Amino acid sequence: xTEIRATELTTVADxxxxxxxxxxxxxxxxxxxxxxxxxxxxxxxxxxxxxxRLLSVFATVNDVHFGETECGRIDDNPQGPIQSxxxxxxxxxxxxxxxxxxxxLKLDAHAVIVKGDLTTNxxxxxxxxxxxxxxxxxxxxxxxxxxxxxxxxxxxxxxxDQWIQLPGVCVALIDTTIPTETTGRIDPHQxxxxxAHLQAATTPVxxxxxxxxxxxxxxxxxxxxxxxxSSDQLDALVTRHQCVIAYTAGHTHRHRVRPMNxxxxxxxxxxxxxxxxxxWGEYRVYEGGVMQVVHRISSPDALxxxxxxxxxxxxxxxxxxxxxLGTLEDxxxxxxxx
Numbered sequence: 001x002t003e004i005r006a007t008e009l010t011t012v013a014d015x016x017x018x019x020x021x022x023x024x025x026x027x028x029x030x031x032x033x034x035x036x037x038x039x040x041x042x043x044x045x046x047x048x049x050x051x052x053r054l055l056s057v058f059a060t061v062n063d064v065h066f067g068e069t070e071c072g073r074i075d076d077n078p079q080g081p082i083q084s085x086x087x088x089x090x091x092x093x094x095x096x097x098x099x100x101x102x103x104x105l106k107l108d109a110h111a112v113i114v115k116g117d118l119t120t121n122x123x124x125x126x127x128x129x130x131x132x133x134x135x136x137x138x139x140x141x142x143x144x145x146x147x148x149x150x151x152x153x154x155x156x157x158x159x160x161d162q163w164i165q166l167p168g169v170c171v172a173l174i175d176t177t178i179p180t181e182t183t184g185r186i187d188p189h190q191x192x193x194x195x196a197h198l199q200a201a202t203t204p205v206x207x208x209x210x211x212x213x214x215x216x217x218x219x220x221x222x223x224x225x226x227x228x229x230s231s232d233q234l235d236a237l238v239t240r241h242q243c244v245i246a247y248t249a250g251h252t253h254r255h256r257v258r259p260m261n262x263x264x265x266x267x268x269x270x271x272x273x274x275x276x277x278x279x280w281g282e283y284r285v286y287e288g289g290v291m292q293v294v295h296r297i298s299s300p301d302a303l304x305x306x307x308x309x310x311x312x313x314x315x316x317x318x319x320x321x322x323x324x325l326g327t328l329e330d331x332x333x334x335x336x337x338x
Contacts, residue, residue: 007040008325010277012332013284013293014049020296023303047334052287055168059104060281062115062210062250063272065149066093066133067126071275072312079315083275083308092305093120096273097133099302100280103295105137107282110166112138113173115250115270116147116210122155143173147210147251151179161190163197168285169204172197176209176226176249183223184211184251186230191237198241204290204337205243206283207234212249213267215258225251232261239263242338245290248281255279255294255326257333266335270294277325278306294331 007026011018014033019026019040028039034048071083071092085092104112114134119126127150134142146158164171172194176184186194186209198205214223214231221227226234226249238244239262246266253272260267271279277296284291297306310321325331 007042009040009042009044009328010296010325010331011293012044012046012328013291014047016293017044017046018296018298020298020303022307023300025298025303044328047291047293047332050286050289050291050334050336054284054286056110056166056285057107058111058113058166058171058283058285059107059109060113060115060208060248060270060283061097061100061104061273062270063117063147063253063274064093064097064100064114064130064134065117065120065272065274066097066129067120067123068093068274071309074313074316081311081314083312090301093274094129094133095299095301095305096275096278096297099278099297099299100273101133101137102299103297104280109141109282111164111171112142113164113171113208114142114144115173115208115248116145116177117149117250117272118144118146118158119150122150122153122157127157143171145173145175145208145210146177148177148182148184151177154179161193166285168287169206169283169290170197170201172205172207174207174209176211176230183221183227184209184225184230185227186234191233194237198237198243201241201243203243204245205241206290206335207238207244207247209247209249211251212256212269213247213258213260215261215267225249235260235262235265238265245335245338254324255330257330265338266333268292271324271326273297275309275312275324276306276321278302278309279331289337290335292331292333292335
């Protein structure tokens with residue numbers, strides 16, 4: 001399970017392609033938009049650039065999990081493989097988040113949005129570590145929603161909804177967490193809040209939360225993500241408001257895009273920071289649409305750790321590297337206006 005994998009094309013933008021071969025990073029920059037290329041035995045096409053001016057750039061992370069010490073553990077089950085650090089190694093949440101933060105700082109982003117699971121157990125020490133890394137670094141540019149891991153004991157850190165106005169786009173950051181529960185929901189007063197903001201919106205809107213939307217499969221009150229009723233209500237809301245161009249979430253530690261059932265608007269999941277492939281999201285806002293570009297955290301220490309995590313949950317019959325990485329189209333895409 002330590003074999004070097006084939007070269008992977010991990011990121012494509014309108015002007016950029018990034019390949020990883022184990023811990024080796026190969027960047028091709030200054031490419032032409034919407035153009036076919038072939039590099040390292042892989043054929044690909046750069047993303048088209050939305051029309052108009054570039055208005056703003058912002059970044060997102062989720063599932064950063066400060067305080068976690070065992071990666072791949074499910075409750076008390078001894079199966080894994082479970083990855084943990086040697087005594088002399090830096091805690092991997094610090095390694096992975098420091099790598100992401102260093103890359104995001106190069107963007108000079110208008111905003112940085114954290115979509116939940118800031119911590120593992122919601123302790124004071126873990127919240128302090130999150131604040132030290134993110135609040136102290138990004139200050140007023142930072143916007144945070146909690147996740148299930150941050151509220152298992154009924155904690156009230158980073159609660160509430162936020163309407164974030166950026167040049168060319170607004171982000172509705174929703175608190176989808178149910179204290180003490182793994183699952184998520186959007187309450188009636190939150191839908192009222194959303195409805196009012198969407199009615200007044202004059203730019204495209206992206207809705208973000210921690211829990212992924214239910215779109216198909218078993219309809220259950222115990223669905224791992226956003227309750228099916230809330231998911232349907234969200235879809236209905238989006239159908240009524242043409243300004244909404246996407247819902248994006250974390251929680252699943254995977255990259256995936258599905259259309260909402262009625263509106264057809266993309267419902268997007270972004271992988272975690274803390275393990276394989278170790279990613280963060282960049283959004284480039286143009287007059288004619290928004291470009292999503294997912295980046296793999298590429299500092300040497302981050303890649304050394306994330307490579308160790310390719311085969312998490314293999315004892316359960318899960319192909320984690322395929323599940324977590326998803327397809328290139330799941331990671332890098334254009335969100336058109338409606």
